[in-house]
Amino acid sequence: MESGHLFFNTACRGNNMIFLGNGDLSFKGRSMMSMEESSKRRPFFSSPDELFDDEYYEELLPEKKRRLTSEQVHLLEKNFEEENKLEPDRKTQLAKKLGLQPRQVAVWFQNRRARWKTKQLERDYDVLKASYDSLLSSYDSIVKDNEKLKSEVVSLNEKLEVEAKEIQREEPISDKKAETLPLDIAQITGSVSSAIVDEGSPQIVVDSVDSYFPAENYVMAPIERVQSEEDDDGTSYFSDVFVAHENEQQNNEALGWWSIMLHNGPQVLF
DNA sequence: TTGTGTTTTATTGCCTCC
DNA sequence: GGAGGCAATAAAACACAA
Numbered sequence: 001m002e003s004g005h006l007f008f009n010t011a012c013r014g015n016n017m018i019f020l021g022n023g024d025l026s027f028k029g030r031s032m033m034s035m036e037e038s039s040k041r042r043p044f045f046s047s048p049d050e051l052f053d054d055e056y057y058e059e060l061l062p063e064k065k066r067r068l069t070s071e072q073v074h075l076l077e078k079n080f081e082e083e084n085k086l087e088p089d090r091k092t093q094l095a096k097k098l099g100l101q102p103r104q105v106a107v108w109f110q111n112r113r114a115r116w117k118t119k120q121l122e123r124d125y126d127v128l129k130a131s132y133d134s135l136l137s138s139y140d141s142i143v144k145d146n147e148k149l150k151s152e153v154v155s156l157n158e159k160l161e162v163e164a165k166e167i168q169r170e171e172p173i174s175d176k177k178a179e180t181l182p183l184d185i186a187q188i189t190g191s192v193s194s195a196i197v198d199e200g201s202p203q204i205v206v207d208s209v210d211s212y213f214p215a216e217n218y219v220m221a222p223i224e225r226v227q228s229e230e231d232d233d234g235t236s237y238f239s240d241v242f243v244a245h246e247n248e249q250q251n252n253e254a255l256g257w258w259s260i261m262l263h264n265g266p267q268v269l270f
Numbered sequence: 271t272t273g274t275g276t277t278t279t280a281t282t283g284c285c286t287c288c
Numbered sequence: 289g290g291a292g293g294c295a296a297t298a299a300a301a302c303a304c305a306a
Contacts, residue, residue, distance in 0.1 A: 064300070064301090065278085065279055065280070065299070065300045065301075066279085066300090066301090067277095067278065067279075067300090067301065067302090068278085068279085085292095085293090086292095088291095088292095103280090104279085104280085106292085106293095107279070107280060107281090108278095108279080110280095110292095110293075110294075111278070111279070111280085113293085113294085114294075114295080115277095115278095117294095271306100272305105272306090273304105273305090273306090274303100274304090274305090274306105275302105275303085275304090275305105276301100276302080276303080276304105277300100277301080277302075277303095278299100278300085278301075278302090279298100279299085279300080279301095280297100280298080280299080280300095281296100281297080281298075281299100282295100282296085282297080282298095283294105283295095283296090283297105284293105284294090284295090284296105285292105285293085285294085285295105286291105286292090286293085286294105287290105287291090287292090287293100288289105288290095288291090
């Protein structure tokens with residue numbers, strides 16, 4: 001039926017083709033129209049004589065916009081797949097083959113490129129969106145991990161504090177030793193990992209220019225290892241613990257390079 | 271049948287390249 | 289300056305729901 005329709009729905013006059021029937025009975029998934037319905041809408045011819053009836057064409061003029069037949073579209077699509085640009089020779093050949101004006105072929109390619117571009121943009125958007133969704137998912141997972149690690153740090157800090165107090169109770173410390181003990185262990189506990197940073201509480205910031213301690217009043221000084229807890233794989237959660245002293249001058253004398261480090265910018269402590 | 275949205279064909283104006 | 293490409297747009301053809 002489609003091929004029959006295609007045969008009847010076009011009429012050639014010289015190099016130009018004028019479309020008289022309904023060009024897309026089955027065009028791009030649209031519903032099939034019966035031959036009868038089609039002829040009611042737009043008559044088509046059954047004999048060569050009728051095809052070249054000049055009077056009829058004059059009635060039709062000015063010519064209405066006609067859709068290309070599915071056969072023409074198929075051939076155009078095939079050519080477009082091969083090369084989406086049209087050289088002059090190819091345009092002329094294709095126009096002859098299809099019974100269209102070269103201009104029509106050029107216009108079809110132009111519109112087809114525009115459609116392709118739109119589709120391509122949609123595809124690109126889908127790819128980018130998938131990529132974004134994936135990244136977002138990874139980010140969420142990292143945030144959760146971070147929360148988990150932070151709570152572990154809090155729990156370990158609490159343990160550390162308890163144990164430090166016990167040590168202090170069991171072995172009363174000398175005045176000299178007392179100078180090097182933490183003033184406030186809770187303030188120090190943020191220094192365990194650069195990946196775990198709680199913005200809500202003051203901490204020593206590792207790998208950062210910003211330090212928890214106001215440089216005017218405090219310096220950091222190395223002290224004896226207070227407590228070190230190790231993970232299953234042997235990774236140490238706690239390294240050296242530092243203490244802040246209010247008397248900067250005293251500490252500058254006593255602590256040497258730590259104070260220099262503090263005043264001279266970024267420190268990598270672990 | 272009609273209103274509305276979509277698709278296709280064609281035009282216009284601007285831009286780039288040779 | 290002419291040819292060709294592209295973006296924006298018009299207009300016809302068509303689908304489809306109410």
